[in-house]
Amino acid sequence: MNKYLFYPGCSMESSAKAYMESMNAILEPLDLRFEEIEDWNCCGATEYLGINLIPAYSLIARNLALALDQVGKMNGTDGTHTVVAPCSACYLNLAKADHYMQERPSLGAKVNEALAAGGLSYKPGALDVRHLIDVLVYDVGLDKIRSRVVRPLHGLRVAPYMGCMLPRPDYKNRWSDHEHPTELDDLLRALGAEVIEYPLTTSCCGGHMTQIGPETAFELIRRLVADADDRGADLMATVCPMCQMNIDAYQNEMNHFFGTDYHMPILFFTQLMGLAFGKEPGEVGIGMELVNARNAMARVGVEVPLTQEPAGPRKKDEGLPMPRRWTKREVEKEAVK
Structure with missing residues (x-):
């Protein structure tokens, strides 16, 4: 070991x-x-x-x-x-x-x-x-990973999203390519998934711009989700906690801002590995995501239990005042005043 x-x-x-x-x-x-x-x-x-x-x-x-x-x-x-x-x-x-x-x-x-x-x-x-992912692909190896698969992810169409911080800068030439690295693609294929061509794999998710410039962050998130959706992805797989949180937690806000209705789950690549290795959804954290992956999981015969309904909003006198949720059209109108 x-x-x-x-x-x-x-x-x-x-x-x-x-x-x-x-x-x-x-x-x-x-x-x-x-x-x-x-x-x-x-x-x-x-x-x-x-x-x-x-x-x-x-x-x-x-x-x-x-x-x-x-x-x-x-x-x-x-x-x-x-x-x-x-x-x-x-x-x-x-x-x-x-x-x-x-x-x-x-x-x-x-x-x-x-x-x-x-x-x-x-x-x-x-x-x-x-x-x-570097250790898994190059030390463990794809052959060993493939040998551990007992539940192949056949029929699951996945958009591989590496994010912008992992491949660049590449101080020790670890990655296959700085603009379109294939390590995540190769690993997902070893699990049996259908990996779609995803040119935005190293594009930024907006990072902490969600806190200081949400309109900019929403546009970056929209591009990522829209491209994955246009290419027929069932879900996105990522290697980065920030990317997962932005696309998952702010997808509803992004939809409100642009008037869209995307429903694109984003999971960690290790969650898909766990499923392929025979683990149950709850053992690998599937169900914790806000944009639920139930439909995507059904494609590989995995049933994800419905999560507990979140508690209702607090009364006005119990919670902090929330900022108004603007739409893109409202922001543009304000800008020309």
Whole structure:
């Protein structure tokens, strides 16, 4: 059984619990063991690097320093110098910190000076930071993944969505292509799914623009969903918690804004792996999504129980006032006043 250091990141324990549950469900069948980095902290997501580089890189590098300390506690099996991050933003930040600490010695020195205040240090290049799908495709291998399939996903049409943060920048030339990487496509085919041609696989989902410029985010989400729908996809599969949350949680808002009526489920690729490996929907978090995947799952003979109805809205005197939901036409009218 191959051991890897594991950096979960914040979303895996909150908004992306389905990702965590489904990942855990496929580890044993693939002879993988993940050792969580002890006392890890948030990577800072995508915002902190735009504020102050030294605190931002120090926050990220603390996780690398903790991981390096932990290597000595593990048996020297393959993978112990590898940090696996399933979140694309976390992967990018960890890889970026390691890369720039090597490329810019002065930055590395300042970061290590900050780490020293907590009794830590990190030697740039000592660890290999990799995304979960990278390890699955290139270490485990598609043949082994294919051999674990007991419920082929025949007839399920899937749009493979990698997102923008995973393939670019590619510091160590890991991916088959920077604009249209095929790793996710190949893995989904190994599960028996029908993978549609999806040119927007590395287009942005809007990220945190949902909070600061929702109209822009809605347009980006609309393009992704509309293209998948036009090409006949039953669902989208992604490798990124942010992408999954934006397309799932804001699809209803996007529909209201544009006057559309899309219903495009988006699941994590590990959820589809778990299903193909014979797991039940509840074991891999299917049913947690807001845009339900019941119709898509029915295509492969999987019945997803109806989720519990959400609690009704709070009374006006109990909840915070909500902002008005604008439509695109209303926004355009306001703009010309």
